[in-house]
Amino acid sequence: MSVQAQKGNKILRISEDAIERYLGMGYNIIGADGAVLKKAVPADNNQLKLEYSQNIKEIENLKTELASLKTQNSLLKQENIRLSNELEKVLDTEEEPKKTRKRKSQNTETEVETE
Secondary structure, eight states: OEEEEEETTEEEEEEGGGHHHHHHTTOEEEOTTSOEEEOOOOOSHHHHHHHHHHHHHHHHHHHHHHHHHHHHHHHHHHHHHHHHHHHHHHHHHHHSOOEEEEEEETTEEEEEEEO
16 A cells, blocks of 8 residues: 655655655655645754744743633633522522412402512
8 A cells, every 4th residue: 555755845655664764854644635644853954943933833822822711711610600609599599488468459369479
């Protein structure tokens, strides 16, 4: 069975036995859909520096996103506690028996709820 190796805009069909050799030459191994299956380790210092700077930027963005999500999570936890307490109060008041009294008004008896 053969796989594809890509470097820049060059795509080669290679055997599975040659994968390690092509990875060492800087080729990425790609699937039929073009997705990278195995990424080559760059041999060029400039390429390494470029990837390093991209990784640093991505790490900073992820740290910022993480801090934002932690803040949002904390706010949601507080809101959850507040809503749970409100729900308990509502359920407690519903469990108390309602008091009713009878009142006469114009020849009919009606029951009136009082709280």
